[in-house]
Structure formats: structure tokens, C-alpha cells
Amino acid sequence: MNALLRAEGVGKSYPLRGRRVDVLREVDLTVRGGEITALVGHSGSGKTTLLHILGLLTQPDSGRVVVEGADGPVDTSGLGDDALAGLRRRRLGFVFQSYNLLPQHSALRNVLLPYAGRRAEGEERARTLLARVGLAERADHLPGELSGGEQQRVALARALVNDPPAILADEPTGNLDTDSEELLLGLFRELADEGRAVLLVTHNPAVSEFADVVHRLERGALVTSETQRKKGSAK
């Protein structure tokens, strides 16, 4: 499938006690549509940093990120804050480890939050998505009234509200029990099957085994391998 999200020669360093620590060095990474891509590595290896750079939340020090825009690939280097926000809203969907729902608003309103279209259609779309993640009945519940797994599925519905071609998830099952994890991974698989690019950051072997491609971050560089699953399905 085609590359929907690409990091080219991305470098990032942070100051640490007076000197600079290179977290990412010349990282090239392509996330393709129709696949689940896993990003693994030990804690502090820079997974979140790379996901944020790919998600246009953090600017890289060097290199560039190319995102699949509505009319083809967009080089995001040199884009202003507003343009980046627009791409995040319409072309990317985020799922975070701690769900990151707004606690004062209902599930429905949380899903609707980034919606960029007309209000009347938005509500219908949000309800459809909640039904898709199995929460049609919980639309009016506050996040605090939902379990962790349910909150994460609301977050996934929110990520999908503008129908983005790429989904980025940082440790999405980190706080979930195995049942919830399975449910969520099933949904991610559906999204990949629809042709979307799904990037999962994880240190959970069960999750990375589920992926089609696994990238490992080691000392700021990527080591890539295809999983058994991918090899199997490619035959």
C-alpha cells in the first residue's frame, strides 16, 4: 500500500544537564496504509518523541515529515502552527495512553470535539462511530462514568470523526486489561483493513506481534522487521 506518513532523516535532541542528548538520529520511517505498524523500544528510547513528530505535535530539529494531504503528500517542514493544526485535525487521528478525554463533556461531545464539518451531520457521525466501537448506549455518559477500555474506545471514535487516513496511538492499551486490549486491537485491525495507516507505539509484545511491521528504536536509530503475520499474509 501507499505511504501515508513518512519521516525523512528526522533528528531530535533535548538539553540534559547542560549538554544535548540525541533522542532521534537520522530516522527514516514510512507508515503505509492498510497496515498496522508497531513502534517498540525500551522506555526512554524516543518512541513518544517520534510519534509526536510524525503527528505534527513536535517539530524535529532536522529532517522532515510528509503527510498524506487531501490532494496528495504534503511536506510539513516550514508550515505554520495553523496549517499544522489543520492537518492534525483532518488528516491524523490520535489515541493516547491516558485516553485524554475532556472530563466535563459527554462521550458524544468528546467525539464531536474535533469535527470540522456541519453540526447536524457531526452528531450523526459521532453516534455512528460510537456504535462502531460498541458504545451506542453510552453516548451521554461522562468519561468518569466509563471504564478505561470504554474511554479508550471513545478516544478512538474521536480520532476517526474527520475520517483521517492515518491513526497514531501511543501505548493505547497500556492501561487496559486483556479483554479491552483485544477489543481495541480488533478495531485497529478493521481500520487498517479499510486502508488506513495505523501506527502503534507499544512495549507490549502481544501488541507488536499483532502488527504487520515492527520498528525498534535503539539508541536513536530504527531497526525494522516484518512480523510472522505479515510474512504469512504476504504469501
Add this chain to the structure above:
Amino acid sequence: MNVFSLALANVLALRRRLFGLVALVSVAAAVCLGALGIAGRAQGVTDTGVKESNANRSITVDRPADRPGTAPLTDRTAARLAKLPHVESVQHRAQVSFGVLTDAGDTVLLYATTHRPALTPPITKSVREDLFPLRPGEIVTPATSQGVDLSALVGQDVETETTRFVRPGEGTGVTGHARLVGVYDPTWQLDNPDAAYAADPTVIGWAAQRSGEPEKNYLATIGYDQLTVVARTAADVPEVTEAVQRLGYPAVTLQQQLDALPAVLEMIRVVGQVLLGVLGVLAFVGAVTVTGALSRQRAQEIGILKAVGFRTRAVLTMLVVEMAVAGAVAALLGTVLGALLGSVAAALLRGSADLAPYVEGWVLLPPPVTLLLLLALTVLVVAAGSLVPARRAARMSPTDAMKDW
């Protein structure tokens, strides 16, 4: 999702955390509105009752006592003054002291005074709708004078005591009767504090009797004690005053005399204005503090919004609109509270004889234009106060805002 509907939903959801600000601003607004309402209404009463009346165009001409060459204030003098440029009319006043004897045995010393249509006292109680012109034998006195409540005697015949000339410096008392047909607000003191209005023949008769001059000659020889020259417009007053003075008569305008509101109302107005300033500062500082504190608490939320694609400007708008809505709620609550407060204060003020005539109506709020302006100002000040902390919050990078990812 639309930033405005999100802001509204946030205000609803976060109402407990906005309660302090709303309470603060609404109480301040209420006190301010109440005070301005009362003072404004009193000012309005004075404006319509006095400033726009003939009084503002009136020039008082007194007897040329120590000027031998100048004619007394006779009808001829009045006619002469009436011919001066820009003069609309000349009205006369005669005044003579007399006593009213009450049933309780008190004697109230008053000044029988002719009534000038340009300067009608504010009647508080009367036997009929249109008191003036008075009929011979009728008098209108202050509601209270020298500690005696004369309003209780309205409609009754009272015993009077006037003076008859015996020889210069000596007089003898004459008792008579008059009907007390009305009383006026004692704060009206244009004709001295103890003026009692009576029909012209009554006053002239008593004055002539006191002077020893035959009644039919009185106006030609002694004349009135005061003339009121009414100018065509208020702007003509200075010129007419000068013209009168050039003829040798002491003349003063009434404008200065009427300017001042009773001291209490003036104080209330000043308090209202001071409170307006305090309200502004409170609203501003409150908004700065609350927005700052709220956006620190809500950094995570702001980070989430930016992560899912909200622009800096949209987040800023959301935060400011939230505060503006809180400000609007506070302003509306303040209006309701202010109306209540104003009514209570009005009821209290109405209990004071000096102030009652200035306190019209039961619900006292400033006029609609002022009110709207105040409401808009409150909203604006609160929104302005939220601007700086909201901007700081809105400009955080999404990753900085959501540190605990």
C-alpha cells in the same frame, strides 16, 4: 465542534469553578446599579422638575434698597423689565410675615408669599388637583415647619395672626382665618424656608396693613419685594441678568440655587461612581485570576484541544468567550440583584421627608441605555481581563500542555 458552543458547554460544565467570579462581579454590579439607579432617578426628577422648567431661565430681582435713584419694584418697573430684549415674562412676588396658630397652641411664623407660575412648589398633599391660582383666604404651607407637622391640617381652617401698623417700629396683632389647602415638600426653599403661598390680594392686603400704606397705593409706592424675570432661553440668562443689573437692580440667577441635589442623594451618586470603578477593577482582576488559575488546571485539556487540531486562536476564543459568558451571567444577576437592592433602598429613602420627592417609582435601575452600557462594559472588562492569561494558555505547545502523556 464550534468554538462558541464548546465554550458555552464548558461554562455549564465548569459552573462551580466560575461561581466565585460570578458572585463577586454580580454583587459589585448590583450595589453599583442600585446606587446609580437611585441617584440617576433623583437627578432625573430634578432635571424634569426644575432644570427644564422656567426656573432655569429665571432671574430674581430684589428691591434696590440702598439705591435712592432707582424706582421700587412696582408694576411700572415690572413693565419696564418686560420690555428688555430676550425677556419672556416678568412675574412678581410680595412677601409678608404672619403667624399660624395651631390647636396645640403653637405659633408657626410663616411668610405669606404670592405665587409665581414659573416657580411652583412641589405639592405633597392638597385638597384639589390644581391648587394654583389660589383663591383669596387660601394658604399653602411647607409640610413641616419649625417642628410642627402642618400636613395634618390640610383642608382645615387655621387661625392666623397678621400685623397692623401703629407707628414706625410698632405694630399690633390682628387675628383672622385662612384655609390650609395644601402643603409642599419643605426642601423647596426658593421663597425662603417658611414661605406660605397665598392669593395676591391676600398677601398685598396683609403687607399694606403692616406698612400703614393704603392697600390701593401699596403697589405703586412700596411695590413688590421681588420680581422674577424669565428669559426666553436658558442661554439668554446672562445677558438679561446684565441688562437688569445695568438698570440698578440687584439680580441673581436661579441656576446656581437649583444645581445641588440633596446631599444624601449626591453622596449616593458619588458612591455609585466609586463603586463603578471598584466593579471595573474587581471584574478585571477577578477575570485575570480565575482565567489564570483555570487554564493552569486545564492545561491538559488545552493540550488535548490543540493536539486534535484546534488552532491557538480557537483556544483563545474559547477561553475568552467562556469568561465573557460568565461576565454576562454576572451582569444579568447583578441587574436583578441591583433592582432588588434599589427597591429596598428606595423604600428606605421614601421614609425620609427630605428625600421622598426625589425617589420616584419602586424599581430603581438606571435608564435602559446606561444599563445596557454597564452590562456591556462588565462583559467587556471580564473578557479583557481573561485575555492575557488565556493567550498564555492558548499558545502553549500541545506537548507542553499535556506533560503527563
